[in-house]
Amino acid sequence: MTTPTTLSGRALLLLLKLRAVLMLLILLAIFSALSPTFFTANNLSILAKHVSISALLATGMTLVVLTGGIDLSVGSIAGLSGIVAGLLINGLTLGGSTHYPPIPVVILAALLTGALAGAANGLLIARFSVAPFITTLGMLYIARGTALLLSNGHTFPNLAGSQAHHNTGFPALGQSFLLGIPTPVWIALIIAAIAALVAARTPFGRHIYAVGGNERAARLAGIHIARVKLLTYILSGLCAALVGLIIASQLESAHPATGESFELNAIAAVVLGGTSLMGGRGSIGGSLIGALVIGVLADGLVMLGVSEFWQIVIKGVVIVLAVTVDQLQSRVQFRFLNALFRPKQEAAQ
Amino acid sequence: MTDDIILEARSIFKQYPGVTALDKIHFRVHRNAVNVLIGENGAGKSTLMRILAGVESPDAGELLIEGRPITLRSPREATAHGIAIVHQELSIFPNLDLSENIFAGRELTHHALIDRPTEDSRTTSALDRLGKPMAATTQASTLSLGRRQLVELARILAHGAKLLILDEPTSALSLTEADTLFRVLSELKSSGLTIIYISHRLHELLHLGDHFTVLRNGRIVGEAPRTNVTRTWIVERMSGGPQTEALAPTSTPTPLLTVTNLTITPQDDNEITLTNLTFNLYKGEILGIYGLLGSGRTELLEALAGARRFTGTITLNNHPIHLTSTTAAVKHGIALVPEDRQRDGLIPELSIRENIALGSMQGFFINRTDQHQRTQQLARDLNIAAPNLDRPITTLSGGNQQKALLARCLMRNPTILLLDEPTRGVDAGAKLEIYNILRTLAAKGLAILFTSSEIEETQALATRALVLCQGRIATTLTPPHITDEALFTAASPNISPPSSPSSEAVL
Numbered sequence: 001m002t003t004p005t006t007l008s009g010r011a012l013l014l015l016l017k018l019r020a021v022l023m024l025l026i027l028l029a030i031f032s033a034l035s036p037t038f039f040t041a042n043n044l045s046i047l048a049k050h051v052s053i054s055a056l057l058a059t060g061m062t063l064v065v066l067t068g069g070i071d072l073s074v075g076s077i078a079g080l081s082g083i084v085a086g087l088l089i090n091g092l093t094l095g096g097s098t099h100y101p102p103i104p105v106v107i108l109a110a111l112l113t114g115a116l117a118g119a120a121n122g123l124l125i126a127r128f129s130v131a132p133f134i135t136t137l138g139m140l141y142i143a144r145g146t147a148l149l150l151s152n153g154h155t156f157p158n159l160a161g162s163q164a165h166h167n168t169g170f171p172a173l174g175q176s177f178l179l180g181i182p183t184p185v186w187i188a189l190i191i192a193a194i195a196a197l198v199a200a201r202t203p204f205g206r207h208i209y210a211v212g213g214n215e216r217a218a219r220l221a222g223i224h225i226a227r228v229k230l231l232t233y234i235l236s237g238l239c240a241a242l243v244g245l246i247i248a249s250q251l252e253s254a255h256p257a258t259g260e261s262f263e264l265n266a267i268a269a270v271v272l273g274g275t276s277l278m279g280g281r282g283s284i285g286g287s288l289i290g291a292l293v294i295g296v297l298a299d300g301l302v303m304l305g306v307s308e309f310w311q312i313v314i315k316g317v318v319i320v321l322a323v324t325v326d327q328l329q330s331r332v333q334f335r336f337l338n339a340l341f342r343p344k345q346e347a348a349q
Numbered sequence: 350m351t352d353d354i355i356l357e358a359r360s361i362f363k364q365y366p367g368v369t370a371l372d373k374i375h376f377r378v379h380r381n382a383v384n385v386l387i388g389e390n391g392a393g394k395s396t397l398m399r400i401l402a403g404v405e406s407p408d409a410g411e412l413l414i415e416g417r418p419i420t421l422r423s424p425r426e427a428t429a430h431g432i433a434i435v436h437q438e439l440s441i442f443p444n445l446d447l448s449e450n451i452f453a454g455r456e457l458t459h460h461a462l463i464d465r466p467t468e469d470s471r472t473t474s475a476l477d478r479l480g481k482p483m484a485a486t487t488q489a490s491t492l493s494l495g496r497r498q499l500v501e502l503a504r505i506l507a508h509g510a511k512l513l514i515l516d517e518p519t520s521a522l523s524l525t526e527a528d529t530l531f532r533v534l535s536e537l538k539s540s541g542l543t544i545i546y547i548s549h550r551l552h553e554l555l556h557l558g559d560h561f562t563v564l565r566n567g568r569i570v571g572e573a574p575r576t577n578v579t580r581t582w583i584v585e586r587m588s589g590g591p592q593t594e595a596l597a598p599t600s601t602p603t604p605l606l607t608v609t610n611l612t613i614t615p616q617d618d619n620e621i622t623l624t625n626l627t628f629n630l631y632k633g634e635i636l637g638i639y640g641l642l643g644s645g646r647t648e649l650l651e652a653l654a655g656a657r658r659f660t661g662t663i664t665l666n667n668h669p670i671h672l673t674s675t676t677a678a679v680k681h682g683i684a685l686v687p688e689d690r691q692r693d694g695l696i697p698e699l700s701i702r703e704n705i706a707l708g709s710m711q712g713f714f715i716n717r718t719d720q721h722q723r724t725q726q727l728a729r730d731l732n733i734a735a736p737n738l739d740r741p742i743t744t745l746s747g748g749n750q751q752k753a754l755l756a757r758c759l760m761r762n763p764t765i766l767l768l769d770e771p772t773r774g775v776d777a778g779a780k781l782e783i784y785n786i787l788r789t790l791a792a793k794g795l796a797i798l799f800t801s802s803e804i805e806e807t808q809a810l811a812t813r814a815l816v817l818c819q820g821r822i823a824t825t826l827t828p829p830h831i832t833d834e835a836l837f838t839a840a841s842p843n844i845s846p847p848s849s850p851s852s853e854a855v856l
Contacts, residue, residue, distance in 0.1 A: 201463050203456035210442050210453045217440030220404065221454035222425035280444035 019325065020273055020289045024296065031300035038303050045182060049250070051295035052188035053243055057266035058273070058287040059188075059195045060239030063232040065270050066199070068212045068279025069125060069132035071233060073139035074240040075262035077117045079255075080147040081110040081244030086156025086254025089167055100165035107173075111241045117143055118237020122230035140263070147256040156254040174249030184246045191239065196284040208232060212279025268315075269294055272322045293318070354416075355380040355543050356401070356432075356512060361410035363396055368747050368776065370396040372567040373410070378512065379560045383534065383544045387554060387583055388564035389803060394547050397564070398514050401545070402434035403427030425454075431511030435518055441497045443490035448472045450489050451504045475503040479533055502533065513537065514545045517642075531557060551580055552837065563587055566776055587805070604629035605796045606765060611661035613648055613820075621645045623652070623659070623820045630765065630796050635787060637811025637831075638800040641840050644817040646800035647688060650767050653798070654678050654685035665764075684758035686751075688769035688800075694754045695742050701728070702738040705756045727756040731786055748772075748779020755786065766790065768799040772806060784810050804836050816840050 031038045057074050064071045088106045091098040101109070117139055124135045161167035176183045199205035207228045210218045218225055243262070248254040273290030275282025297318060301311045356378040363371040371393045378384050388394045399405045401412070403421035411418050414430055421427045427434075442450050448468045457464045457471075469485040476483050479499050489497060498518060505513055518530060534544060534557065548554055554561070561578045563571035563586040571586040606629065613623040623645045630636055640646040651657040655678030663670055665681055672678050678685075687693035696704055705724045728738055731752045735745060742753060751772065758766060771787070772780045787810065791797050801807045807814050814831050816823045816839035823839035 197462075201465075202461060203458060203463060206445070206449055206453065206456055206463065209445060209449070213442040213444035214440065217442055218453065220402075220424050220434075220436065220440045222423070222428055223454040280442070 020286060020293060020322070023272075023322070024289055024293050027293065027296050027300060031296065031303060035300070035303040038300060043299070043303065047295055047299045048185045049182050050299065051291050052182070052184045053246065054262070054265045054269050054294060055188045055288050055291040056191060056239050056243050056246075057262055058269035058291045059192045059284055060232075060236030061263075061266040061270050062273070062275055062282060062284050062287040063195065063199065063208060064132070064236045065267075065275050065277060066208045066212045066279055066282055067229055067232050068215070069229065069232070070136065070267065070277070071118075071121065071236045072133065072136040072263050073117065073121060073143055074236060074243075074266055075259035075264075076140045076143035076147070077114050077237050077240035078244035078247065078259035078262060079257065080117065080143040080150075081113045081241035082248035082254040082258050083147040083151050083156065083244075083256055084113045085110040085170070085245055085248050086159055087150055089159050089161055089170060090156050091165070100161075100167050103161070103167055103169050106167070106170065107245060110245050111238055114237040114239075114241025114244070115234050116237070118234040118240075119230065121237065122233030125233065126226035126229040144256070144260075151254070151256045153256060155256075157252075159248055159252045159254060171249050171252050174246045174251075184250075187242065187246070191242070192284055192288055195235075199284055204228065204231065209280055212281075214280075265294060268319045272319065353379055355414065357413040357416075358397070358401065359411050359413065361397065361400060361407045361412075363393075363400065363405070363407050366743060368774075369567050371400075371407070374564075374567070374569055376562060376569065377572075378543060378545060380543050381538065381541055382559035383538060383546050383557050384560045384562065385554045385558035386545060386547045386562050386564065387551075387587060389587060389805065392564040393567040394564055395516060398434060398516055398545065398547065401427070401512075402432060402514060404434075428508075428510075431509075432514065433505040433508070433510035433512070434514040434516065435498065435501045435505065436516055441489050441492075441500060444488075446486045446488050447476070447483060447500055447503075448485040450500055451475065451507050453504075455508060471507050472503065475507040476500075478506055478536075479503055479529060481529065499529075502530070506537075510542070512543045512545070514547075516547045518546075518548070527553070550837065551583060551833065554583070555580065603631075605632045605666065606630040607662075607664045607667075608653075609662040609664075611649070611652060611659050611663070613645070613652060613657065613659045621648050621820055623648055626661070626822055628815060628822065628825070630798055632796050633791050633794050635791050635797045635799065635810055635812045637807040637814040638798065638817055639804070639807040639811075639814055639836050639840060640800070640802070640817035642802065643819075644840065645820040646802075646817050647769055648820075649817070650685060650769050650798070650800055653765075654683060654767055656685075679761060682762070682764035683767065684761055684763035684765070685767040686754050686758055686769065686771065688773060690750055690754055690773075695750060697741070697743050699742060700739045701733070701735055701742050701745065701753055704742045705738075705753055705760060707757060723760060724756070727759055728753075731756050731759075732782060746776070746779070748775040748783065751775055751779070751783060752786070755783070759790075763795070765796045765798065768797065770801060771799050771810075780806075804833055807831060807836060808833075 037043055057078070061071055061074065085106050088101050088109055089103075091100050093099075121132075121135050121139050124130045125132050159170050161170055172183070174184055178186055197205075199208060207218070207223045210221065210223055211225050211228050215225060240259075244259060247258050269290035270282070270287045271277065271290065272293050273282065273286030273288070275286055294315065297315060298311065301314060306314070354377050358374060358376040361371050361374040361376070363369075374393070374397060376386075376397060386394050386397070396405065400407050401421075403424045403426050406420075406422065412421065413419065419430060421430070421432075424434075442453060445453065448465070451472050452468050457467050459467075472485040473482070476485075476499070479502060481496065481499050483492075483496070483500075489500065492500065502518075515534075531553070534546075538544060546554070546557060555578070558578070559575050561571070561573050561575065561583070562569060563583060565587065571582070573582070608629070609627050611623060611626040613621070615622055621643060626649060628636075638646045638649060648657060652659040653663070653672065655672040655675040663672055670677075670681050672681070672683070675685075696707065699707070702721070702724045705727060706720050724738055727733075728735070733745070733749050733752045733756065735749065742750060745753060755768075766787075768787075772783055775783065787797055787799075791812070799810065801810075808831050811831060812828065814826045814836070816826065816836060818840050824835070826835055826839075
């Protein structure tokens, strides 16, 4: 890829890079034109809540994918963490007496669950070189199975807690507003901002790109590959646990099936955002845009009354198209820009 | 005198499955000097360097720095001892920019965040010192091989090191780039650095080196200071005796294969351009393609094997053929023994027999009796040293694995045999054996085209040699004229044109 020197060349390159943003703007234009209720505060609030869920998962997923890995277990980890929260709020019976831990402890325990599941993924992948696809596929089943075991297959109802047990307040996590914006949206934005800063500006972030770009070279440069990978899976697990908590809080109940197929949405958002599944290329910002595209598409299609089955087909088509464009990008860009700029350069020489 | 030794390797022994890479080596590195290490491919140079750089551990033996024993368990530990290595295969992160490459694993931080301005200014000054100013924010994937190498050097300059190991640093460089490198190396030497230098190019070794060590088959066969070293001294020790006689050309006047204006236009920035290659291949000849890394020798072979798109005309027995796929090439009787047999050749899970028979099974069912007989025959013909062909292919030595791959190609009764680096990672004995097999095959009428980065191999094997330089045929040589000098001169680029004009002109 060459960096064009002319203004039109740069503009062109920028357009190519920002195609996810373009796609988003086009979708917004279409839906707002076709549906009068699309740009209402109510709908946008619902949309933002949905997007914040997939954006959170996509944030953790991006870190993993940048190293060249993948995390299929995030949906199950979200489900498991919600169940852990549900279990604790409904009281933990130990040695005959029932304990009701305060909400901060509940949240920490749920987050710890996600981190541990992520650490298990990371250890298998980084220390024992098990393929990320296989490891996290295994964790997908393990976490889901554990959620079912802990809940006996049932839903934990009434996560509002009670005054008597001093464990009220959990619903605020997913239902409250701050400055008129839903709390989950704030959480997703803050986490994504931190992750973007870490990825772009810290040694750890740079090591993530280095491992994904050339693992052998990273090893020779003395980068602790195992540590980098382990951390990305832990962070992905933590993001998943947050999602599990938010959903349980919004529903005020914890269901063991929560988060099924969420991993696919997260991967789709990451890929739509221009992150390469081969690793080393992509950004958190891109994944946020990707999550928005998927969210807006789903929401808009519902508003337009498109059949639920068609929605699924359309989503698939959009993902495949976006990735096809991505694959073609470097080749097309290279040839195209060559054709555009080579004559000028030869003249300059 | 011992004070003069900065690093010493004692009785280093290293074995890989099927081959002893280093056989109780004693290697001494002289302080503040250019220590030259010479040997053919597979002599053990790179293995020794990987041990010194902490990438691999020896099976036995010890390392001493400044007279103190040390163990190097990782590249990080070697770095801590001031040992830095520029690898033969570049370790560049194509997805990162120059600052990010140079500070990978050693980021400069300010309040936990990366200190980009300082990194950038140090990057710029390191690159300036190399005489190749480049913007610190340039993406590494846009650089030519030569420039990527300079970036690796800049990485070492930026971090400071006591001992710098360069593994064939000039193999991909143009002459001007190499000159820059030599200038930098003498500057580094005078500033107190110790250098270990590995190369095939005798003239630059004689120009640069202060102490010489020659490796052959995992053993040190010569050690001397510059004053006692001559060209003949090196060549005798490297080859271990008189050079093998090449057969007189047995070519017939009508070409079997005619290649006209074969051109490869790069599809992405890492590919190499081939420009208008025109040559003939005759029945019964062994045509050698000599060229440096990046000259396009592998690309040419891949094009002829149908594995790479190209423009131009190919005729076989005067009939134009279209080599659009490997299947098409096989159909026309063209077979390729790839360069990297571990990656592109062998199926490690299969037996020797199955590896040989792979690709020549026809019809729906495998005719076991027929397959058995043919593989047995070929194994005998090629003298594959295995008690039983049903043993895993991985039990064979490098040389015998190579013969097995050759056997696979011969199963298909090809008319043209393409070999990319036919004896890479093969010991000297097996090497001569493979040469003899190829000569016998040529004498039976097979047309053989091989590429090599080894001068000795090109001289020993080729009945005619084409020299490639930057994607063009520089010259064609016939036996009395295939000299070291002729090959060197033709293969070295005279000017320094960027390998890919589009990506370089804007730098």
